[in-house]
Amino acid sequence: MKYSQTEHPKGRTEVKNTTCYMCACRCGIRVILRDGEVRYIEGNPDHPLNKGVICAKGSSGIMKQYSPARLTQPLRRKPGADRGDGEFEPISWDEAFSMMEQRLRQIRETDPKKFALFTGRDQMQALTGLFAKQFGTPNYAAHGGFCSVNMAAGMIYTIGGSFWEFGGPDLDRSKLFVMIGTAEDHHSNPLKMALSKFKRNGGKFISINPVRTGYSAIADEWVPIKPGTDGALLLALINEIIKQGLYDREFLIQYSNSAQLVNMDEASSEFGMFVRTEVPEEEGCFDPQNKLWWDRKSGQPVVTHTEGADPRLIGEFRLDDGTPVKPSFQLLMERVKEYTPEWAEGITGIPAETIRRLAYEMGVTARDQKIELPIAWTDVWGKDHESITGSPVAFHAMRGLAAHSNGFHSIRALSILMSLLGTIDRPGGFRHKAPFPRPIPPCAKSPKGPDDVQPNTPLNGMPLGWPADPDDLFVDDQGEPVRIDKAFSWEYPLSVHGLMHNVITNAHRGDPYPIDTLLIFMANMAWNSSMNTVEVREMLNDKNEDGEYKIPFLIVCDAFQSEMTAFADLVLPDTTYLERHDVMSMLDRPISEYDGPVDSVRIPVVPPTGECKPFQEVLIEIGSRLGLPAFATPEGKRKYRDYPDFIVNYETEPGSGIGFLAGWRGKGGEKFMKGEPNPNQWKMYEQNNCVFHYELPKSYQYMRNWNQGYLEWAQKHRLTRYAEPILIHIYSEVLQQFRLAAQGKTQGKQPPERLRKRIETYFDPLPFYFEPLEVQLSDKQKYPLSAITQRPMAMYHSWDSQNAWLRQIHAHNYLYMSPDLGEKEGFGDGDWVWVESQWGKVRCMCRFSEAVEPGTVWTWNAIGKSAGAWNLDQCANESKKGFLLNHLISEELPAHSDGEHLSNSDPVTGQAGWYDVRVRVYKADADEDKVVYPQFKAVAPVPGEVSRRPNWMTYFAGKFAKGGSR
Amino acid sequence: MTQLALVIDLNVCVGCHACVTSCKEWNTSGMAGYMADDNPYDADPTGTFFNRVQTFEVGEYPCSETVHFPKSCLHCEDPPCVPVCPTGASYKREEDGIVLVDYDKCIGCKYCSWACPYGAREFDEHQKVMKKCTLCVDRIYDENIPEAERKPACVRACPTSARLYGDVHDPNSEVSIAIREAGGYQLMPEWGTNPANHYLPRRKTKIRIHEDELVRSDNPLKKETDRPVGPIDEPTLDDVTSW
Amino acid sequence: MHPAFSVIFLTTLIGAGQGLFLALYTSESYAAVKLLPVQSGAFYAWGSAISVVLLALGLITSFFHLGHPERAWRTATKWRTSWLSREVIVLPAVLGAIAVYGAIHALGWNLTIVGIDTGVSNDLTLIVGAGGVLLTFTLFLCTGMIYACIKFLQEWSTWLTPVNYLLLGTASGFALATVYASLFAPELVYFLGGWAIIILLAAFVTRSASLIRNARLKPKSSLQTAIGVRHQTMTQRSQGQMGGSYNTREYFHGAPMWVFRSIKWVFLVLVFPLPLILLSVGINEASFTVLSAAFVIQYLGLLAERWFFFAQANHPQNIYYQTIS
Numbered sequence A: 001m002k003y004s005q006t007e008h009p010k011g012r013t014e015v016k017n018t019t020c021y022m023c024a025c026r027c028g029i030r031v032i033l034r035d036g037e038v039r040y041i042e043g044n045p046d047h048p049l050n051k052g053v054i055c056a057k058g059s060s061g062i063m064k065q066y067s068p069a070r071l072t073q074p075l076r077r078k079p080g081a082d083r084g085d086g087e088f089e090p091i092s093w094d095e096a097f098s099m100m101e102q103r104l105r106q107i108r109e110t111d112p113k114k115f116a117l118f119t120g121r122d123q124m125q126a127l128t129g130l131f132a133k134q135f136g137t138p139n140y141a142a143h144g145g146f147c148s149v150n151m152a153a154g155m156i157y158t159i160g161g162s163f164w165e166f167g168g169p170d171l172d173r174s175k176l177f178v179m180i181g182t183a184e185d186h187h188s189n190p191l192k193m194a195l196s197k198f199k200r201n202g203g204k205f206i207s208i209n210p211v212r213t214g215y216s217a218i219a220d221e222w223v224p225i226k227p228g229t230d231g232a233l234l235l236a237l238i239n240e241i242i243k244q245g246l247y248d249r250e251f252l253i254q255y256s257n258s259a260q261l262v263n264m265d266e267a268s269s270e271f272g273m274f275v276r277t278e279v280p281e282e283e284g285c286f287d288p289q290n291k292l293w294w295d296r297k298s299g300q301p302v303v304t305h306t307e308g309a310d311p312r313l314i315g316e317f318r319l320d321d322g323t324p325v326k327p328s329f330q331l332l333m334e335r336v337k338e339y340t341p342e343w344a345e346g347i348t349g350i351p352a353e354t355i356r357r358l359a360y361e362m363g364v365t366a367r368d369q370k371i372e373l374p375i376a377w378t379d380v381w382g383k384d385h386e387s388i389t390g391s392p393v394a395f396h397a398m399r400g401l402a403a404h405s406n407g408f409h410s411i412r413a414l415s416i417l418m419s420l421l422g423t424i425d426r427p428g429g430f431r432h433k434a435p436f437p438r439p440i441p442p443c444a445k446s447p448k449g450p451d452d453v454q455p456n457t458p459l460n461g462m463p464l465g466w467p468a469d470p471d472d473l474f475v476d477d478q479g480e481p482v483r484i485d486k487a488f489s490w491e492y493p494l495s496v497h498g499l500m501h502n503v504i505t506n507a508h509r510g511d512p513y514p515i516d517t518l519l520i521f522m523a524n525m526a527w528n529s530s531m532n533t534v535e536v537r538e539m540l541n542d543k544n545e546d547g548e549y550k551i552p553f554l555i556v557c558d559a560f561q562s563e564m565t566a567f568a569d570l571v572l573p574d575t576t577y578l579e580r581h582d583v584m585s586m587l588d589r590p591i592s593e594y595d596g597p598v599d600s601v602r603i604p605v606v607p608p609t610g611e612c613k614p615f616q617e618v619l620i621e622i623g624s625r626l627g628l629p630a631f632a633t634p635e636g637k638r639k640y641r642d643y644p645d646f647i648v649n650y651e652t653e654p655g656s657g658i659g660f661l662a663g664w665r666g667k668g669g670e671k672f673m674k675g676e677p678n679p680n681q682w683k684m685y686e687q688n689n690c691v692f693h694y695e696l697p698k699s700y701q702y703m704r705n706w707n708q709g710y711l712e713w714a715q716k717h718r719l720t721r722y723a724e725p726i727l728i729h730i731y732s733e734v735l736q737q738f739r740l741a742a743q744g745k746t747q748g749k750q751p752p753e754r755l756r757k758r759i760e761t762y763f764d765p766l767p768f769y770f771e772p773l774e775v776q777l778s779d780k781q782k783y784p785l786s787a788i789t790q791r792p793m794a795m796y797h798s799w800d801s802q803n804a805w806l807r808q809i810h811a812h813n814y815l816y817m818s819p820d821l822g823e824k825e826g827f828g829d830g831d832w833v834w835v836e837s838q839w840g841k842v843r844c845m846c847r848f849s850e851a852v853e854p855g856t857v858w859t860w861n862a863i864g865k866s867a868g869a870w871n872l873d874q875c876a877n878e879s880k881k882g883f884l885l886n887h888l889i890s891e892e893l894p895a896h897s898d899g900e901h902l903s904n905s906d907p908v909t910g911q912a913g914w915y916d917v918r919v920r921v922y923k924a925d926a927d928e929d930k931v932v933y934p935q936f937k938a939v940a941p942v943p944g945e946v947s948r949r950p951n952w953m954t955y956f957a958g959k960f961a962k963g964g965s966r
Numbered sequence B: 001m002t003q004l005a006l007v008i009d010l011n012v013c014v015g016c017h018a019c020v021t022s023c024k025e026w027n028t029s030g031m032a033g034y035m036a037d038d039n040p041y042d043a044d045p046t047g048t049f050f051n052r053v054q055t056f057e058v059g060e061y062p063c064s065e066t067v068h069f070p071k072s073c074l075h076c077e078d079p080p081c082v083p084v085c086p087t088g089a090s091y092k093r094e095e096d097g098i099v100l101v102d103y104d105k106c107i108g109c110k111y112c113s114w115a116c117p118y119g120a121r122e123f124d125e126h127q128k129v130m131k132k133c134t135l136c137v138d139r140i141y142d143e144n145i146p147e148a149e150r151k152p153a154c155v156r157a158c159p160t161s162a163r164l165y166g167d168v169h170d171p172n173s174e175v176s177i178a179i180r181e182a183g184g185y186q187l188m189p190e191w192g193t194n195p196a197n198h199y200l201p202r203r204k205t206k207i208r209i210h211e212d213e214l215v216r217s218d219n220p221l222k223k224e225t226d227r228p229v230g231p232i233d234e235p236t237l238d239d240v241t242s243w
Numbered sequence C: 001m002h003p004a005f006s007v008i009f010l011t012t013l014i015g016a017g018q019g020l021f022l023a024l025y026t027s028e029s030y031a032a033v034k035l036l037p038v039q040s041g042a043f044y045a046w047g048s049a050i051s052v053v054l055l056a057l058g059l060i061t062s063f064f065h066l067g068h069p070e071r072a073w074r075t076a077t078k079w080r081t082s083w084l085s086r087e088v089i090v091l092p093a094v095l096g097a098i099a100v101y102g103a104i105h106a107l108g109w110n111l112t113i114v115g116i117d118t119g120v121s122n123d124l125t126l127i128v129g130a131g132g133v134l135l136t137f138t139l140f141l142c143t144g145m146i147y148a149c150i151k152f153l154q155e156w157s158t159w160l161t162p163v164n165y166l167l168l169g170t171a172s173g174f175a176l177a178t179v180y181a182s183l184f185a186p187e188l189v190y191f192l193g194g195w196a197i198i199i200l201l202a203a204f205v206t207r208s209a210s211l212i213r214n215a216r217l218k219p220k221s222s223l224q225t226a227i228g229v230r231h232q233t234m235t236q237r238s239q240g241q242m243g244g245s246y247n248t249r250e251y252f253h254g255a256p257m258w259v260f261r262s263i264k265w266v267f268l269v270l271v272f273p274l275p276l277i278l279l280s281v282g283i284n285e286a287s288f289t290v291l292s293a294a295f296v297i298q299y300l301g302l303l304a305e306r307w308f309f310f311a312q313a314n315h316p317q318n319i320y321y322q323t324i325s
């Protein structure tokens, strides 16, 4: 072979644009095909998100497309075979549809909540949520509850926006970047791009994390912290920043509720609420501006934002009627008083000196390196500003904060710290992504009681919503849950993303009631997205005395033969991302940029494999067959030909002009955000790199919580209903209302007795530090270590082990730990060890590392696999040497004073407490098997899969050559 | 004379492996392909890769660093792998300094790989020839590719742009400037191979706070307390003396 | 390095072949100046045949080392730079020279066939043989230099490498010649066996020297120079792939440490003292059996020696491949 400049492998070459889905980051890609086979997938340079770059997973899309683990036919569990054995027979789609239609029709006619639809790390919540609502079942949620709902709730309830996928750090202009508990987040490529630019611009990057992996590798400073203790650190930082006077007073006064006066009359039913001047007739979904400040010039209370007033942040006052009041900032100051750096040192393991220095670095950088952009804007109070100002201190945080049962309050503390530094939606700090900011809390509400669930009727409300007070809870008259996952109940009132991690356990126990059909889409609930995996697998296979399964019917839609599909009664083979239409809608997790809204689509680049059918088409077909109003006319006729047709023509309400896609709306594609359906919408997306990006005018790009121009624009384009300011909730009245209810001081819904104390404790209007619940209930002498996981950059959850290239990078995993531990326990690097929690134990191999806090052990997430799954050989490293930490983690807390079956979750949000588990590690006996424990019965390939894998292969697009087979 | 090369900035490399799989993907169906995979779905999967990312831990807790280290052929200016090749299959191009293997001449004796101190060559057990990074020679000169994209696959993929590409002999190129200004270095200089690829070291940013910066004129706490005003009606010196 | 069996057999077989030829030629030269009894042409012819067979076997096994033996002809093209190429050219030349040498003996030719009468009956073989000897030495040099020229394989990169190839090959060839002589020319046994012992002793000195040298070697490359980070404590966390790669297969011998260490003693015993004793005993008794045992044991020892030679070489690339995770 010569490397001449012109010689090329022959073949017909085509280039097609679409959007990657090797992870949830949603980069724009170009797929180059040769003779119809994928030759190369590269980043699309014209895409606003990734600007041409691509990651390890994205570049391995070929091996996903041609994986031998792909499902290619609908499958029915063989009569007589047990769930989990993975024994199936192929059926036709007709059969599959009629099975589902029959079953679901019957459920919908009788008790729609007996149908539960839960989805994993998908990007289809707009459609799946719509389907559930239309069906009439409240039992719907996606991965959010076990993923990072603390992040969403903690920040959205505080600043109206959040990290995760709703906002992020402005590293372009930042000088100091503090990343807390993040390994490899959703904004995967963009964050990497931004980080390198930031570092090259001379910014300082601090990572606070028990482990130095992922992005932290290139941090200028690594601050190791004990897991679950960030709340203490953040509160100490707040303390120090206030003490040193390093906070942004002007910002807090104008843009937060810091100066608003709180009623301090303990006897009053309004105790802890803001004092209001008058109560307006109807409060909408916004903060009415009827609160008071204490004006330091006049020494009098005035209505907030009174022209010329300068309120006090600190002090204690009495209103004319004698009511004692304090600005909420004063309460914050009192709260953090005892949270000194010395106190935090004892909890976090970070020297007090370091904590002080961090506070100074943040505070001094924020104060002394002010950014001023020559952009004029007008605030909602009508005041014109000559410029946009900001402070170059940016934060980012993810599951290291979120996945602890004290995460909600830690994240509130972080939001408050960011606000004290004046960095909310300002250059150099945190920036929102459309459609954020939202009102606090956002307007969507779930149904409020059992009567909202009726046969043959769409649900009255969204399956998931944002409670603003106890009356928004979804409970029955006894205050007990209506949803199968107990979301929006007194157990986890602000569980705005549901609690998917408890669905199987609850349904198995029939608590609060048994269900009939569970439809799982794109979630591996028999493996890595369940806690307590060993038992969950048994529950899935458990039967009543009458021989009927406790969960009678299980449908799984997946693209691969996963651990979960083995348990299905009916398997629906999905297409891959290269084979289907998809939309990345702003109604789901947005992919917007800081400068304006973005959404995007996927357009098939290769035909579906075998009989694979996009799940979207399945939902539309079933919806049409069942006559759900969104999908069928009142006469029962199908409304939409297929999913692309649905996307173009569906409007949230007839004539609303709002649909799943915001770009190229209106008859000729001349409108955006809102506008009548455009029959050529797909074409227009296709011509524009599959992405729509609207760049807001500069003056609308910042301070959006209070930016008149932006808020009016958002209102006009129907992003929001109200153009009212979104004040930062330093002090959370929402939480206080729940506390008042628990104290029996309110008229509305009341918690059941057993939960009163829990609600009163955890619904504190100001952040506080407490040990994660599971840690409180663990024997820390016996289990001295924390065990956590990390995302590896080159693998997505469990779904890449079938990928021949990626699995060479991570074929199995080790338990990483400080060498001290081995020394103490008498084992060496690479030895087999047992890691044991109060819930179970796992045998695995260890690796010593200097990059981990000595009280912590960790491993890569979801590398270990069950034997035979993913059509891997039974001897594959993944099942023999790879292990899953989930076996050690419980989905429920041990029975304690607050109850028996409480989820192992944050008491406020129901966020799964993945990283709270405590373990011990000890040497495995020399004569023990050198394989991972536990092992599961191996499954065989299913019909339609390649049953003989090549023992070597070569991929050369245009003539996919397989090597010898065994 | 031109010497094309990669310059890898360890200061920003996050170890994401994008360069690893994008290289595999480009090259397996390209001029240097295929790149076989053995046991792709069995125990101990292994395959041909032209580029690998390794990870090192430097220092001891808590002062430890995690250094990700990508490595492909360094296109040495004095490549020991070339003169040893008995067939001339291994050669260094005059025009741009790229070190290549001509698969049609290679007899698969592996001798060149022994002669590479960096372990940058990979023998393909199925095609029975020696393979290695080609610096994407079938991309960088391909006139069917838009000029801005005529760069190695790994360079285009890299999310942190840790991989710079250009002519290290042109003193004004981006790579030469980076080597000069950021202290670029070569691997195993002791063997005189003079690798064309260079690495840029970690650089630390620190913030130094002077204690004066903490005594602030703009301390907002000042606004929260009234300036102490003495009471008018209590005794003062004025009441007891006159001067 | 991972010892390749093709290369182990190649080098030991051609070493013995070359040594045998050198032994034959030496005895012929001594005979020419009347220091030794003259042997029949058949003796040299058959001896050369054995030598040719050994060299040819070596050549054949070397093909097993090649991915594309059908392109082997190409290897002759880079003799200007490549010792391997040179070896590939010289090996057939040696083979040819010895074959011609043997053939002339078989045919009983001398310079009279071109009309020159030197009065020496084997003048032609002496001249052709001298060329053969030159080529043989060149071949030893090439073989040795293939290894010695790789600077960073520090265990190999020494003048001792070609010297050891020369001495070990010659010693084994002389031993073989002694066996051969014990059957067909007993009067040469003392001479050949004596030289076999002397060369073996010399080889012992140089091989021990290289072992001692290698034991004292300080690797020039370290993790510090390999990745360019100057810090005292560093470890590899991950080599970037888990199921192994060409780099983990080709450059590690893969044997447990105790095997590696014991092979050294095995070869030291099998190559030097045992053959020495057996040769001494065998010479005195002119015993074919004892002498054959000496040669066979030594040859086995040389296989072990060659294995060790490869296994002991620490390729600096291994610094990059230390930890799986």
Ligand SMILES: Nc1nc2c(c(=O)[nH]1)N[C@H]1C(S)=C(S)[C@@H](COP(=O)(O)OP(=O)(O)OC[C@H]3O[C@@H](n4cnc5c(=O)[nH]c(N)nc54)[C@H](O)[C@@H]3O)O[C@H]1N2
Residues within 6 Å of the ligand: A119, A120, A121, A122, A143, A146, A147, A148, A521, A522, A523, A524, A525, A528, A529, A530, A557, A558, A559, A560, A561, A562, A563, A564, A574, A575, A576, A577, A615, A789, A790, A796, A797, A798, A799, A861, A885, A886, A914
């Ligand atoms: N111990 C521990 N456990 C964890 C976590 C942790 O940090 N530690 N993280 C948690 C978090 S945040 C999350 S989000 C969950 C993720 O957990 P899951 O959502 O369960 O994620 P996966 O297992 O990767 O993927 C789910 C399924 O999607 C399938 N799939 C892939 N592509 C397609 C497709 O195109 N169509 C269809 N229909 N299916 C497809 C895969 O085959 C796989 O079976 O894991 C949770 N589990």
Ligand SMILES: Nc1nc2c(c(=O)[nH]1)N[C@H]1C(S)=C(S)[C@@H](COP(=O)(O)OP(=O)(O)OC[C@H]3O[C@@H](n4cnc5c(=O)[nH]c(N)nc54)[C@H](O)[C@@H]3O)O[C@H]1N2
Residues within 6 Å of the ligand: A023, A024, A121, A147, A148, A180, A181, A182, A183, A184, A185, A186, A188, A208, A209, A210, A211, A213, A214, A225, A226, A227, A228, A229, A230, A398, A399, A400, A401, A404, A788, A789, A790, A791, A792, A793, A794, A795, A796, A797, A915
């Ligand atoms: N390549 C890849 N990318 C992914 C995914 C993937 O599977 N692979 N998954 C996607 C999904 S669904 C999600 S939710 C995101 C999650 O993105 P991340 O939140 O970055 O994911 P995790 O790996 O869970 O990272 C948690 C980090 O928090 C640290 N940590 C744990 N406990 C504590 C603590 O108490 N305090 C502090 N400060 N740190 C702590 C851990 O050491 C770890 O580094 O990633 C997304 N991106």
Ligand code: SF4
Residues within 6 Å of the ligand: A020, A021, A022, A023, A024, A025, A026, A027, A050, A053, A054, A055, A056, A057, A058, A059, A188, A189
């Ligand atoms: S970050 Fe995610 S979406 Fe982007 S290229 Fe990688 S896998 Fe694809």
Ligand code: SF4
Residues within 6 Å of the ligand: B008, B012, B013, B014, B015, B016, B017, B018, B019, B020, B053, B068, B070, B157, B158, B159, B160, B161, B162, B163
């Ligand atoms: S792609 Fe870039 S950041 Fe990622 S490992 Fe390679 S060089 Fe490092």
Ligand code: SF4
Residues within 6 Å of the ligand: B072, B073, B074, B075, B076, B079, B080, B081, B082, B099, B115, B116, B117, B118, B119, B120, B121, B132, B193, B195
């Ligand atoms: S890195 Fe190795 S293969 Fe590449 S030119 Fe240098 S010596 Fe040759």
Ligand code: SF4
Residues within 6 Å of the ligand: B084, B085, B086, B087, B088, B089, B090, B101, B105, B106, B107, B108, B109, B110, B111, B112, B113, B129, B130
């Ligand atoms: S393996 Fe091929 S390229 Fe390498 S030395 Fe042998 S012939 Fe030359």
Ligand code: SF4
Residues within 6 Å of the ligand: B022, B023, B024, B026, B027, B050, B051, B072, B132, B133, B134, B135, B136, B152, B153, B154, B155
């Ligand atoms: S330059 Fe090309 S061949 Fe070399 S490592 Fe990069 S992508 Fe691979």
Ligand SMILES: [Mo]
Residues within 6 Å of the ligand: A121, A143, A146, A147, A148
């Ligand atoms: Mo997640």
